[in-house]
Amino acid sequence: MPLVPPYPVFIDSKVIGGFGRGSAELGIPTANIPPSDFLASGIPYGQTGIYFGLSKISGVYGTLSRQPAADGDATKPPENVITLTEKPLMPEDACVLPMVMSVGWNPFYGNTEPSAEIHVVHKFADQFYGADIKIAVLAYIRPESDFVSKEALIAEIMNDIRIAKEKLQEEDFKVVAENEFFQ
Numbered sequence: 001m002p003l004v005p006p007y008p009v010f011i012d013s014k015v016i017g018g019f020g021r022g023s024a025e026l027g028i029p030t031a032n033i034p035p036s037d038f039l040a041s042g043i044p045y046g047q048t049g050i051y052f053g054l055s056k057i058s059g060v061y062g063t064l065s066r067q068p069a070a071d072g073d074a075t076k077p078p079e080n081v082i083t084l085t086e087k088p089l090m091p092e093d094a095c096v097l098p099m100v101m102s103v104g105w106n107p108f109y110g111n112t113e114p115s116a117e118i119h120v121v122h123k124f125a126d127q128f129y130g131a132d133i134k135i136a137v138l139a140y141i142r143p144e145s146d147f148v149s150k151e152a153l154i155a156e157i158m159n160d161i162r163i164a165k166e167k168l169q170e171e172d173f174k175v176v177a178e179n180e181f182f183q
């Protein structure tokens, strides 16, 4: 299967705080990015759903905390605040790696705000809030769906990962790792 325009779509972003469920609840950690960076990427109609591609996380990162709304309005929920430390990523974590990405409303959780999150297929030493993340989106896999159970959602994500790994064996997709975007 060749790369079909507009892919590869390159997104240069930063890791922000998510819903705190990925690692804790599903055992599938995701690096969240601002959904606006996805919308600005040129993917047609900002289509929600599941994609695969490549990503590289680099730079320095920090810790995430929940703090009262910056405008002092106590009726608003606490906000995610990232405090950057000077911790750089380990070289073995800061390379181009396979990824699956989920964009949309997480029907299984009924989110009221859209999210864009990337699961990098790699065992990382840490979580990387505030780090730089570069993404090459290579193809669409499927729309988001609702599931009867958490286990069914996890099984579907595992299948997405299997598809991504399989597709990334193909030369057309694999060579994108050499693109100057990742240098």
Ligand code: RBF
Pocket: 018, 019, 020, 021, 022, 026, 028, 030, 050, 100, 101, 102, 105, 106, 107, 108, 109, 117, 118, 119, 143, 144, 145, 146, 153, 156, 157, 160, 161
């Ligand atoms: N959430 C859904 O509600 N429906 C989905 O079909 C769905 N597919 C996903 C596929 C992948 C590859 C990933 C990484 C996440 C997916 N999620 C989906 C989002 C999942 O619910 C979310 O990552 C966690 O709730 C943490 O925010």
Ligand code: MG
Pocket: 017, 018, 019, 020, 022, 029, 030, 031, 032, 117
């Ligand atoms: Mg996340």
